[in-house]
Amino acid sequence: MSSLSRELVFLILQFLDEEKFKETVHKLEQESGFFFNMKYFEEKVHAGEWDEVEKYLSGFTKVDDNRYSMKIFFEIRKQKYLEALDRHDRAKAVDILVKDLKVFSTFNEELYKEITQLLTLENFRENEQLSKYGDTKSARSIMLIELKKLIEANPLFREKLVFPTLKASRLRTLINQSLNWQHQLCKNPRPNPDIKTLFTDHTCTPPNGARASSVSVPLAAVPKAGAAYPPLTAHTPFQPPPPGPSLAGWMANAAASSSVQSAVVATSSIPVPPNQESEQLMKRLRPSGHGVDEATYHAPIPQPAWSVDDLPRTVACSLSHGSNVTSMDFHPTRHTLLLVGSANGEFTLYEIGLREMLLSRPFKIRDINACSAQFQNAVVKDSSISINRVTWSPDGELIGVAFTKHLIHLHAYQQPNETRHVLEIEAHSGGVNDIAFSRPNKQLCVVTCGDDKLIKVWDMHGQKLFTFEGHEAPVYSICPHHKESIQFIFSTSLDGKIKAWLYDNMGSRVDYDAPGKWCTTMLYSADGTRLFSCGTGKEGDSYLVEWNESEGSIKRTYSGFRKRSAGVAGVVQFDTAQNHFLAAGEDNQIKFWDVDNTNMLTCTEADGGLPALPRLRFNKEGNLLAVTTVDNGFKILANADGLRTLRSFGSRPFEAFRPQYEASSMKVSGAPVVASISPNIGRMDHLDRNSPAKPSPILNGGDTASRSIEIKPRISEEKPDKAKPWELMEVLNPQQCRVATMPETPDQPRKVVRLLYTNSGVGLLALGSNAIQRLWKWSRNEQNPSGKATAGVVPHHWQPNSGLVMTNDTADTNPEEAVPCIALSKNDSYVMSACGGKVSLFNMMTFKVMTTFMPPPPASTFLAFHPQDNNIIAIGMEDSTIHIYNVRVDEVKTRLKGHQKRITGLAFSTNLGVLVSSGADAQLCVWANDTWEKKRTVSIQMPAGKTPSGDTRVQFSSDQSHLLVVHETQLAIYDASKMERIYQWIPQDTLSAPISHASYSCNSQLVFAAFADGNIGVFDAENLRLRCRIAPSVYMSSTAINSNPPVHPLVVAAHPHEPNQFAVGLSDGCVKVLEPLESDGKWGTPAPADNGIPNGKTPASSATSNHAADQIQR
Secondary structure (H helix, E strand, O other): OOHHHHHHHHHHHHHHHHOOOHHHHHHHHHHHOOOOOHHHHHHHHHOOOHHHHHHHHOOOOOOOOOHHHHHHHHHHHHHHHHHHHHOOOHHHHHHHHHHHHHHHHHOOHHHHHHHHHHHHOOOHHHOHHHOOOOOHHHHHHHHHHHHHHHHHHOHHHOOOOOOOOOOOOHHHHHHHHHHHHHHHOOOOOOOOOOOOOOOOOOOOOOOOOOOOOOOOOOHHHOOOOOOOOOOOOOOOOOOOOOOOOOOOOHHHHOHHHOOOOOOOOOOOOOOOOOOHHHHHHHHHOOOOOOOOOOOOOOOOOOOOOOOHHHOOOEEEEEEEOOOOEEEEEEOOOOOOEEEEEEOOOOEEEEEOOOOEEEEEEOOOOOOHHHOOHHHHHHHHHOOOOOEEEEEEOOOOOEEEEEEOOOEEEEEEEEOOOEEEEEEEEEOOOOOEEEEEEEOHHHOOEEEEEEOOOOEEEEOOOOOEEEEEOOOOOOEEEEEEEEEOOEEEEEEEEOOOEEEEEEOOOOOOOEEEEOOOOOEEEEEEOOOOOOEEEEEEOOOOOEEEEEEEOOOOEEEEEEOOOOOOOOOOOOOOEEEEEOOOEEEEEEOOEEEEEEOOOOOEEEEEOOOOOOOOOOOEEEOOOOOEEEEEOOOOEEEEEEOHHHHHHHHOOOOHHHHHOOHHHHHOOOEOOOOOOOOOEOOOOOOHHHOOOOOOOOEOOOHHHOOHHHHHHHHOOOHHHHOOOOOOOOOOEEEOOHHHEEEEEOOOOOOOOOOEEEEEEOOOOOEEEEEEOOOEEEEEEOOOOOOOOOOOOOOOOOOEEEOOOOOOOEEOOOOOOOOOOOOEEEEEOOOOOEEEEEEOOOEEEEEOOOOOEEEEEOOOOOOEEEEEEEOOEEEEEEEEEOOOEEEEEEOOOOEEEEEEEOOOOOEEEEEEEOOOOEEEEEEOOOEEEEEEOOOOOEEEEEEOOOOOOOOOOOOEEEEEOOOOOEEEEEEOOEEEEEEOOOOEEEEEEOOEOOEOOOEEEEEEOOOOOEEEEEEOOOOEEEEEOOOOEEEEEEOHHHOOOHHHHOOOOOOOEEEEEEOOOOOOOEEEEEOOOOEEEEEEOOOOOOOOOOOOOOOOOOOOEOOOOEOEOOHHHHHHHO
16 A cells, blocks of 8 residues: 555544544454554553454454564463453353364474363462462453563554654645645635535635536646645634635646657658647547555445446466466457566467367577677577567457567467467667557557667557657557547656557647656556556555546555565556456565555455466456466456356356355455465464474365364264274275276387376377387366366377387487486476486477487486576485486586485475485485575385485475475475474385385375375375275286286376376386276265374374374374
């Protein structure tokens, strides 16, 4: 929220307090979060009104914001619990324990147990630590002293504990001054005007009784401050000042506002009528001589014809992209076709209805010799080029791409999945910051702006038509538009200036300041009648406003933004749709506004995973919204119409959406939301400053029921007659689940050594022990309308028309003895693999070898793409080193040394900024992924009698808070931020064979583990409790089971979108896909945390752990 809006809230608070609206005052304090009234807080604590205390606090902080906030809420809830015990109200105490204090058990299980044991005491003062507890009144006073210290130390309360110094009745004074100005503008000012309303501007009735017309005064017309005013108090009668100076001719100053005239430019081939358009434009775009007019009041607005249900806020799907998404644009007529630009220079087309990538085009300089020497030198110094903007032409036949260095590209789109390069233009010196299409005089042109402070207009042959000069800083954005027959361009620059240009050589027609005076983007509503802008100031304040074009002033300022946190770089992005609503990405959320209401309508976190300032884009119908995610992908949000559109494609995941889609996770403006807390924090009193508490969201639509069991551990014991005992799901025959066998191929290997799903979920890629990769794809048909991988339909073995086979270099070694490795780019365009020889990079569409690198010795043993740049690859080596390799420049940037034996696993975390490596030495190393310095080494805790050797795999959970570590002797879950083991499972009983491989499910709710005897276990990832065992007889023939040695799974792969689907690659070269029956929907049910049988000692599932894990599982 802007500073003026904030000050207006303080004025209203003062007014409400003076008028004795006590409840309203504190409600506004809480909802605005601008002023924490310590006196009011103390009153409520002394009165023991705990619900009101927490409600008031929720306007300023949540439980999991930081360690101070957590301690504040804990002290309050502990006091409430002790008071219930002191009243001998055991039922209330139990209720508080389960509903309010359970959330803290994650951080200190022992403390929670100790608090629970107080229920068994007749007087809790028998507890040594509570022996000095006095009466309720004194206890509250002591606690309040501690709370005040915590609040004052909490950075979230900084500058919110002191009310600004204001003169009495300041708001009344300002209103009286406004009335003075209005009276000054009356054509027939009367000596003693009778002011009866503030809802409309004041005018004096003429002496002849005729009604005077209301005078609309532009901001530019208001004289500068400094005139003498009569003293005004809250009850001073209205005294009009002397008539002010004449305002006639204020419009004549509009043209003079342009401080810089355009230089002579290339002759235009587009005839533009002179003068007439210029005059009309000046009438529409009059510059403002004053700041933002934020404290304005509007008449009541009628209810719109649309509802909040029209907002696209249900997560329909999430797609991985492979590189940081920098720009998005939906096709103007094909409303599910999304154009995506990336930080690696590629642009990609996605068909959202199919969840498929249609095509991807990497950056390529078409004619380097035609480029300037400056550009060539820039590329030599730094070859990386990103995309700043992608956009469709109005008819959807052309794609425009603006790059961070000099160039723009135009491509012709040929349905359904082809593009043809049309034009390469070196448009600007430095970065090209924006690109747009326009039609001056009905001729299609391209408009660009750049770091060289210029705006340029190009025809479709690459000829420059206009160059607009006048900005004194790099031009940040452009907005071509037309009003009736007037064609013009808005532009904004990094110094906060907004200018407007006609297609002539006469310079800018208007020049005024954007709110925040920094980066701003401008957009028109769909019908072209309303102009909005959104941006961020250098101080971190963000602004979303509607402009009054006729006066060049701000008509409406939308509230709901928070000041940008320190360390968060970037500018708020926004979009508008359907002439009804606005959306902006800020604070890891999408925020929505009704265009006619300045208050934020609602917001949503889109199930989590959004960056601090997400990029977003509506489709033209406004029923789909694309928003970027922190893991180099994007999500699609939809309303009911959007979901119906997506279902029409027959995509299976959308069948799960219910009519109550609006009940998805979201926040409504002003409503406090207290999230659950991640279990990755140790003792509550000693929280790491660098690891603040974070919410633990229900991951990717996971079943919330499985999470709710934890907070009701005793309910089943109170009603044993109604409780159904939990049973382990045993799948023993093929009729109990669905199994699909991949068709055999001519190049069938002896073993499947590596297995991956494509990120789109439509294919399965297997690397065999013969160094050959095979790809199976599912087709879209009546049996499988979604076209996604499924165990209900057998796919086909896919090869390009050329008949090429993806065969790895083996360097004259026996591939059966080599350590294989494979990695797939996030957009499924490339696969990288090795089998003892060079690393080969294959094109997934043609199977051609794009390049080879890293010849042995040493041989490559593990591969991982950098999550933010497909050109950077981490390569684990046979000699225990890790090479950070740049494919684009064919160079090893650095070598990491920390292991004693070969590298067997690599995993990146963008959230933590680390690379975790594992080796055959049973060691884990943590590396900073910016400096590549080693931060930590952790030894895997081996079971008794086991030697620390053998392959170790690592995988981050989808929210990157936990790390799965897989070794033949164990499964283990680590707290990723601390690299401390919190759970361990050791093979035993019916699952006693060594573990051959394991993987998280796509939402990290499950762990699929394969064993050397052919069994498969499905575990709850939350606690490594076994929930389902799948016997070998389910998916293998008796011949395979009884062979010598017995066939068993060597690798497991989890489907990227279906949390209960996985595939296994077998030691006989076969690949199987497994899913539960549709009637079951999932692999068993989670074992209760406390069901009367110690889960760690059952024959079916046992777990061992370190001391911390024992605390949690007991």
